Amino acid sequence: MSSFDSRVQAVAWQDDGVRLLDQRRLPVEVSYLHLGTVDEVATAIRDMVVRGAPAIGITAAYAVVLAARAAFKRDPDHWRDIVPADLERLAAARPTAVNLAWAIHEMNAVFARCHGDPEPQLLARAQQIHEDDIRANRTMGELGCEVIADARAVLTHCNAGALATGGYGTALGVVRSARARGALERVFVSETRPWLQGARLTAWELMQDEIPVTLIADTAASHLLGTGQVQWVIVGADRIAANGDVANKIGTCQLAIAARYHGVRFMVAAPVSTIDCAMANGAGIPIEERPEREVLACLERPSAPPDCTAWNPAFDITPAALIDVIVTESGVVEAPDREKIQALLSC
């Protein structure tokens, strides 16, 4: 491992099950859950033990192995008939991140060629999905850091790092690659209310790798962009529509609006598995609504009057027109639109 690799591993296949770093407990405690059934994994995804679109996809791929193993044990001749109901529950765990459905689809494609015990073949595919993701992140890192060239500081939102992927990260992969080249002095991180992915996860992850971090309240972002301290906003994506509209953590769109107003460039880094060609534009992307209690409390303490109501959409849509660059492992798309996304995918 070079000094610019991430030391953080969110998902691993270990001891015949899925080991997840419990992200609900960070940064206070580094602890792991070891899960042996598909339903345990579905619950862990819903409860945000693991989060971030690529990490959710990889975890789901391993969960398919667990589902097939249990079904094969129950009925070796008809395991294929048993698994779909399990996978439906898994797919419903979080609706916005398309990597979840993508990974299940990829694993399903292996079913037909499985003879005998499906576990070794499915596990091989899940591990390949995991390794491909890390490779894609490294490529995005290289491509992205060329684009931000001599930026001194960037702002990122939520967590699109090693914790959200197979390793290395998408937005934070660009940061890591830039740091490896001796570029980039500082990363500003917005707290990302209500779940505080920025404060709890991104700040922690970057500090593990000794990357200089400055945390800001979400409400300070536009002011920061107006000060000229930041040259790029870099974020990940949960789903990219065929026209380049991007679903990402709630608050991303307001950052893109503020960045355009202040003349700061806006980058989305995401693997091609996050592009949903079947989704014509962002309007059709399902936006997960999470429990009110996440807004009504902060760090499990009430932050609003009792009986107050709240609305908690977990993602928003940033129109392609506000995005300067989308970086994928297949290439960089400037000023994304339908034609350019189509050209990227057919290359």
Ligand code: MRU
């Ligand atoms: O609710 P989360 O924490 O799963 O949301 C994560 C994000 O919005 C990330 O930016 C996105 O999944 C990309 S992760 C590489």
